[in-house]
Amino acid sequence: xxxxxxxxxxxxxxxxxxxxxxxxxxxxxxxxxxxxxxxxxxxxxxxxxxxxxxxxxxxxxxxxxxxxxxxxxxxxxxxxxxxxxxxxxxxxxxxxxxxxxxxxxxxxxxxxxxxxxxxxxxxxxxxxxxxxxxxxxxxxxxxxxxxxxxxxxxxxxxxxxxxxxxxxxxx
Amino acid sequence: xxxxxxxxxxxxxxxxxxxxxxxxxxxxxxxxxxxxxxxxxxxxxxxxxxxxxxxxxxxxxxxxxxxxxxxxxxxxxxxxxxxxxxxxxxxxx
Numbered sequence: 001x002x003x004x005x006x007x008x009x010x011x012x013x014x015x016x017x018x019x020x021x022x023x024x025x026x027x028x029x030x031x032x033x034x035x036x037x038x039x040x041x042x043x044x045x046x047x048x049x050x051x052x053x054x055x056x057x058x059x060x061x062x063x064x065x066x067x068x069x070x071x072x073x074x075x076x077x078x079x080x081x082x083x084x085x086x087x088x089x090x091x092x093x094x095x096x097x098x099x100x101x102x103x104x105x106x107x108x109x110x111x112x113x114x115x116x117x118x119x120x121x122x123x124x125x126x127x128x129x130x131x132x133x134x135x136x137x138x139x140x141x142x143x144x145x146x147x148x149x150x151x152x153x154x155x156x157x158x159x160x161x162x163x164x165x166x167x168x169x170x171x
Numbered sequence: 172x173x174x175x176x177x178x179x180x181x182x183x184x185x186x187x188x189x190x191x192x193x194x195x196x197x198x199x200x201x202x203x204x205x206x207x208x209x210x211x212x213x214x215x216x217x218x219x220x221x222x223x224x225x226x227x228x229x230x231x232x233x234x235x236x237x238x239x240x241x242x243x244x245x246x247x248x249x250x251x252x253x254x255x256x257x258x259x260x261x262x263x264x
Contacts, residue, residue, distance in 0.1 A: 036225045050228050053235035060242035067246050071253060086257055093250035099243035103236055110228070 041111045048169045049110035052121055056106060058162045059128065060099055066155035067092045073148055084142025091135040098127050122170040125163040132156055 034046045070088055073079035079088075105120035136156065143149040 033222045034225050034228060035222045038225070041225075046225065046228055050232050053232040053239070057235035057239040057242075060239035060246070064242040064245050067249055071249065074253075081257060081260060086254070089250050089253045089257070092246055093254070096243045096246035096250060099239060100247070103240045103243065106236055110232075 038111065045113045046110040049106070049113040049117075051165065051169050052106055052113065052117070055121075055162045055166045056099065056103060056124075059095075059159050062155055062158045062162070063092060063095050063099070066152065066159070069152060069155065073143060073145075073152075078145045078148050079143045082142060084139050088135055088139030088142070091131040091139060094131050095128050098124050098131075118170040121166050125166040125170065128159065129163055132159060 034043055037043075037046060067089075070079060070085075070092070074081065074085060079085055102120055102124040105117055108117065136153075140149055140152060143152065
């Protein structure tokens with residue numbers, strides 16, 4: 001139970017970390033200074049890279065837990081096998097692949113958070129949004145229980161919030 | 172900022188509670204996050220002289236990426252297993 005608590009807590013911590021960094025960076029008088037940076041590395045490059053890694057981790061964790069919840073609904077008969085369930089699983093798989101591709105682009109150090117990484121993050125955000133729209137329109141309609149559907153929508157909302165943050169730093 | 176302001180406000184309002192829990196629970200089990208929380212505490216204080224070390228940024232960022240990769244691979248694996256099961260069910264049916 002403690003492990004579960006810590007895992008759930010981790011989502012909120014990373015999101016909190018990301019949001020705090022964005023929140024702080026939006027207020028000039030509170031902007032933290034990154035110390036001991038190598039020559040040529042700017043504050044914004046470091047911060048944006050840092051935020052991007054947090055966004056990716058939050059989306060990954062939330063997607064993983066969301067898929068677990070979907071499969072659990074299937075096993076308990078609330079979300080039975082069929083086209084809607086298959087579409088939902090396919091969307092989760094697509095998000096997983098997009099995430100792995102984006103993670104590879106983010107592996108570079110902060111001084112490399114340039115246009116290619118920003119483009120990759122923007123594409124990730126757009127494509128995951130598309131998968132979430134498909135999932136909502138064609139997948140979740142298969143969930144017969146409204147409370148269960150609301151629970152899955154909570155995961156989707158958290159992912160969408162993270163994607164919106166990604167859009168703000170990938171400009 | 173484009174993000175959901177209500178969600179942000181809600182989470183930030185709860186941040187003190189979350190961080191208190193993190194220090195208590197995460198202290199032994201999630202050392203990287205423990206470090207992150209310490210930095211977040213510094214960042215959230217209203218003091219323009221607060222700093223974060225570059226190496227700390229790299230450390231937390233690398234941990235975030237490693238955790239992200241692990242979770243995304245988990246998603247791929249579980250989703251593929253489920254798609255295989257559905258295909259097998261259709262074949263047998």
